[in-house]
Amino acid sequence: MKTYQTTCVYFSATGTTKRSVVEMAKILDESYEEMDLTICNEAIQESRFGKNDFVIFGAPVYSGRIYEGAIKRFKKIVGEQTPCLIVVAYGNRDFDDALIELYDLAKTQGFIPIGGAAVVAEHTYGAIQVGRPNEVDLEEDRKFAECIKQKLMRKELTEVPMPGNRPYRVGGKGGSFRPTTTNECIECGLCSTLCPEQAILKENPRILDDGKCISCFRCIRQCPAKAKVVETQEYQTFVKDFNIRLAQRKENLYILN
Ligand SMILES: Cc1cc2nc3c(=O)[nH]c(=O)nc-3n(C[C@H](O)[C@H](O)[C@H](O)COP(=O)(O)O)c2cc1C
Ligand code: SF4
Ligand code: SF4
Known part of the structure; x- marks a missing residue:
């Protein structure tokens, strides 16, 4: 039982x-x-x-x-x-x-x-x-x-x-990286539906409300066309160092x- x-x-x-x-x-x-x-x-x-x-x-x-x-x-x-x-x-x-x-x-x-x-x-x-x-x-x-x-x-x-x-400790907030949208976007609207903070405009999923985005990368992982990306030099530099620092399992x- x-x-x-x-x-x-x-x-x-x-x-x-x-x-x-x-x-x-x-x-x-x-x-x-x-x-x-x-x-x-x-x-x-x-x-x-x-x-x-x-x-x-x-x-x-x-x-x-x-x-x-x-x-x-x-x-x-x-x-x-x-x-x-x-x-x-x-x-x-x-x-x-x-x-x-x-x-x-x-x-x-x-x-x-x-x-x-x-x-x-x-x-x-x-x-x-x-x-x-x-x-x-x-x-x-x-x-x-x-x-x-x-x-x-x-x-x-x-x-x-x-x-x-x-x-x-101080924490619990989102990060500072903001995804952008490439030409691969098919405007399916999925990212807008799934965004935890409604940061992506429903009428135009290419437009992001910077103030609402928490850098959770859900839109990047879920986009069927792989059209959401973070490609800035700042991000590339950050992850290069980060991958080394956190390599130990x-x-x-x-x-x-
Ligand atoms: C803004 C932000 C801050 C994070 N801070 C930490 C952290 O302090 N320590 C850590 O080990 N991982 C940190 N992570 C990684 C997440 O905790 C980790 O990837 C987690 O598995 C995400 O859970 P989810 O897949 O359920 O969203 C952070 C991720 C984000 C987006
Ligand atoms: S999920 Fe991807 S393809 Fe669909 S609207 Fe968002 S960015 Fe465009
Ligand atoms: S990174 Fe997260 S919060 Fe920012 S737009 Fe994508 S799904 Fe929304």
Whole structure:
């Protein structure tokens, strides 16, 4: 008999966080549900979870913090002493204060964080740990989810503290690189629909609102014509150095007691 209904609630601009949380959810509950909060923002309705729910929160690390747009979305999700798992995906630099920040937020929203993970994923910029989470990472995710499942079955809803510092470091904002559009654009409008911050004009997907764009590169990854690019000299120079600095592989961290 199933004890908890599992729902993954995530923000995932380039899909890496989503891959890990969904992999974990599949182990916990074959009829898991998904709440993908990446696209909409204002349109998100408040959602409430109860004692028989289990929520997996997932978000990417932006400058050592949870992306602030994800925080805004998560504030509409409310628990009632609902057990949860918190997962942050980071691009092989560091997760710094992201886990503790998500842990604090989950508690404020009425959840009990019974475990957490900081998983390594391909970085948005450059070519760092390309393809991660890969099959080896996902196998680790599955094993961790199995341990969480056992904990839930034993009804051990003990809270697990997360590493990090308070006050949190400054971070959580988007980056400064702005995609441009090449002549390959077929004006399908997909980038405009998928942009998490509605930064791409619906009537003309070549036009970008600089102030709204967070450099998440979702439009670049999703464009079917590969027409969204960042080609500036500044970006080329940045990634050359970045790829070298972050070349050393990091391992996933899973936290449970
Ligand atoms: C603006 C921005 C800031 C980032 N800051 C960090 C960071 O501080 N540490 C890190 O390891 N990765 C950082 N990353 C990389 C992302 O955390 C990583 O690629 C993550 O897997 C993206 O998740 P998603 O695919 O679910 O969007 C950053 C990415 C962006 C776009
Ligand atoms: S997704 Fe690509 S092809 Fe479609 S409108 Fe956007 S830039 Fe053009
Ligand atoms: S326009 Fe900016 S915010 Fe929107 S998807 Fe592209 S990179 Fe992300």
